[in-house]
Amino acid sequence: MGRMIGIDLGTTNSLATYIDDNGEIQFIKNEYGNILIPSVVGIDENDAIIVGELAKERRMMNAGETASNFKRRMGTDAKIKVKNRTFDAQMLSSFVLKHLKENAEKQLSEKIDRAIISVPAYFNDKQRRDTKMAAELAGLTVERLINEPTAAAMSLGSHILDQNLKFIVLDLGGGTFDVTLLETFENIMEVISISGDTMLGGEDFTTKICEIFLRNIQKSVLDLSRDERVKLYTKADRAKKLISIKDVEIEMKIGETNYKTKITQKEFREAVKPLLVKIKNAIDKALQDGNTNAHEIEKVILVGGGVKLGIIEEFVEKYFNKMRGENFGCLIITHYQRLLDYIEPDFVHVLMDGKIVKSGGPELALRLEKEGYDWLKEEV
Numbered sequence: 001m002g003r004m005i006g007i008d009l010g011t012t013n014s015l016a017t018y019i020d021d022n023g024e025i026q027f028i029k030n031e032y033g034n035i036l037i038p039s040v041v042g043i044d045e046n047d048a049i050i051v052g053e054l055a056k057e058r059r060m061m062n063a064g065e066t067a068s069n070f071k072r073r074m075g076t077d078a079k080i081k082v083k084n085r086t087f088d089a090q091m092l093s094s095f096v097l098k099h100l101k102e103n104a105e106k107q108l109s110e111k112i113d114r115a116i117i118s119v120p121a122y123f124n125d126k127q128r129r130d131t132k133m134a135a136e137l138a139g140l141t142v143e144r145l146i147n148e149p150t151a152a153a154m155s156l157g158s159h160i161l162d163q164n165l166k167f168i169v170l171d172l173g174g175g176t177f178d179v180t181l182l183e184t185f186e187n188i189m190e191v192i193s194i195s196g197d198t199m200l201g202g203e204d205f206t207t208k209i210c211e212i213f214l215r216n217i218q219k220s221v222l223d224l225s226r227d228e229r230v231k232l233y234t235k236a237d238r239a240k241k242l243i244s245i246k247d248v249e250i251e252m253k254i255g256e257t258n259y260k261t262k263i264t265q266k267e268f269r270e271a272v273k274p275l276l277v278k279i280k281n282a283i284d285k286a287l288q289d290g291n292t293n294a295h296e297i298e299k300v301i302l303v304g305g306g307v308k309l310g311i312i313e314e315f316v317e318k319y320f321n322k323m324r325g326e327n328f329g330c331l332i333i334t335h336y337q338r339l340l341d342y343i344e345p346d347f348v349h350v351l352m353d354g355k356i357v358k359s360g361g362p363e364l365a366l367r368l369e370k371e372g373y374d375w376l377k378e379e380v
Helices: 053-061 089-108 125-137 148-154 202-216 226-240 265-271 273-289 310-323 337-341 362-371 374-379
Strands: 003-008 013-019 025-027 040-043 049-051 066-068 080-082 085-087 112-119 141-147 165-172 177-185 188-197 248-254 257-263 299-303 329-332 348-352 355-360
Touching (some): 003 089, 013 089, 040 053, 040 080, 040 089, 053 066, 053 226, 080 089, 085 089, 089 112, 089 125, 112 125, 112 148, 148 188, 148 299, 177 273, 188 273, 202 226, 202 265, 226 248, 273 310, 348 362, 355 362
Parallel strands (some): 003 112, 112 141, 165 299, 299 329
Antiparallel strands (some): 003 013, 080 085, 165 177, 177 188, 348 355
8 A cells, every 4th residue: 555645636726745754744846846736737749648837838828738727617517628639627637636646656756546635615525526536537545535624724733723712714725715614622623614615716816807907908808819818817817916015007919909008906906896795705604604603713714825815815804803802813824924014913923844933023024025034044
């Protein structure tokens, strides 16, 4: 029997981990030394399947030869055309899982045949079965499917289990949003309720920027070729990371004409209001199903790439800071210092390789933003 790995099969990126001989969690890296693997599948000029960074690069050159965001179609009969071939989401996911498996075998120099895979809490039975089948196609036996927010809570270990508390995990990934209400008592963690939206994630905020751009230049998405749509999406995704702190400009060529327009913060905020309502509704539902008042929540854990968005950080401030008190705590995991523009933290911890290596107050985050991480690496 081979070694078992843990896999986070994401909409935008995926990763794999394993437990070393010392009981420590370690990350699997690809041939470029990266932990995150783009969840993109493509077909190269030799009609061979390519996965990850190579496929993502090819997507920029020829979108018709790649597929992405297929996790959102898991559990459906939707067919996705890639170059001259057609796949379903299950098969495309199996390519990503196989790529992660091969990376692990190369790094560990041993056979990998078992996995624990995290899935959105709101995945239905069909979506979970398809995820298991995708793993089997990749040569992996699924020992367990674990809900992503639960996995995030468990990763905190004794920091959570040795406390008797009621807390909530908000997981906004690239394509899905999960809310899990949990309670710990005498080293036992119990899931009280779950909620979420499998069609809501960071990708939708990017799409809103695309829509604003097209509206401003009086164009429709139907006016763009597939390659032009991918280029616009890529530019919008970059703009999304800046629009929380300033207005942005997007310039691109459509057909033979070059277009350039400014997208203001006000426009973006107005456009994403329906998405924020969906987030609020999912949180409200989890609390209602768990027969829990918001003021009973003692900790909030935010995970997922989507929480890096400034608009989400501001939402967190408005939704949770007003509940601040002796019986309420909020844990936010992010690498964006600008979170301090919206929240005044009591403590700041720096995680490196899965361990807390430095602790301090808000001044620590400000120093990291100003000086980088080199000084910290020398200290540890």
